Amino acid sequence: MIEFVMIVTLISIWSSLLMSSITLGGAVHFWLEHSRKIVDIVPLKRYPVIMIVVPAHNEEVVIAQTTQSILKLNYPADKVELLIFADNCNDQTAQRARTVLQLPKYEKRKAKVIERHGSGGKAGVLNDALKMAHGEYIGVYDADAMPEKNALYFLVRKILENPTRYVAAFGRNKTRNAEQNFLTKCINQEIVVTQRIQHCAIWHLFKIGRIPGTNFIIQSKYVRSIGGWANGALTEDTDISFKIMQSGKLIALAYNSEAFQQEPERLHDYYYQRLRWAKGNYQVVLKNFKYLFRKSNWRVKLETFYYSCTFFWFNAAIVLSDAIFLANVGFWIVHLFNPQVMIPFTFGESNILIAQLLLFNWLLMIILYILQITIAAATQFGQATNKQIWLALASYFTYSQLFIIVSIHAVISVALDRLLRRDGTKWVKTKRFAD
């Protein structure tokens, strides 16, 4: 029985490695094609009107910088309308944004601050903006996400490649405060891997895109046709991504579009941010799980399968394998003092070779993890350094393990929300820092 449990756990981990390998292979193929490309800024055939929405809840620390970055975008000023929503703020967010808009150089810009007192969180703000939108596209930037000068240009350029099929385009988000401490360095590495490996791979292989919540544009008419964003959703971006795929449309990756955002600098803020994301993603997966077995778009099935495996099956396997490891270590320590106590999870003394093979597999997992990070770093000039490798090794045994706790907490929380009919949509605000 014990051997069976160990074999099932190992096969689960191999399956997880297989999925990672497919993703990494897709990303490598993408970057082998794109690593020689020089991207020029050439005039677009046309410049659609974009309404940029900035949902801001108590963002006085960062809102001024973000506002200025948006107003400096390399895009015709008469084709950009900016709406900053100070959503249920009890700080100086609205005032600081207005101070920027009142500068002489921005006087003639189509930009305003709206002080909102309503419900629905970020999704509520986006739905309110949708009612006011007369631009062809709505663009979204979080209050802490400073777009690079050409961010919007690249999003529009991508979407114009196939405006009928591509109803949305998304870029990447870099960490502004990456060097602040060990936590932000790990978060930065994780984000670089997610965006340079995962996002590029799934777009390249399957034309699947995931709206990241910031630095994206979406067709206004399309959003109206699907009824807008899900009010109160913890992860409104994942929810709308599934709806877009379900309708057969695509979310295109504009890999050159960049924005700079702040990441949590304290463990407490990080934990509750990730808990919200995990809960939101579990809710979306549970909502879409039925489509695995019914007639639906194959991309939705693939994404639901991927999320289900990652958040349920592989997490369970990692928790089980960690439990087996800790049990073996505990019993081994006891065995040193009392040789009669046997280590529980083994294949027996005659199977030393299997134990050594399994140890080698464990090393291979770490190597694959580091390879993802070094390949992601290699795609950016000057980023592939030895420091990244040491950081990757340190984060594998520390930062990465946090996700196990987060996902267990999220599963329990989602289950309790349903059983006790609690409001699971409350979220803890991430603290911002002046930089």
Added chain:
Amino acid sequence: MIRIFFWLAMVITMIFFIQALIFAVLQWVIYFRVERTTLNVKSERKKQ
């Protein structure tokens, strides 16, 4: 069952090991291409 599992584990391990070697080589290819492309662009901009 353990013997079957041992041979399965051996094959899977070898596949992952060879794959890791291939990825390591391709990583260097990507690295050199990105560095060379970026440095060429920078030197051309300096000349202009």
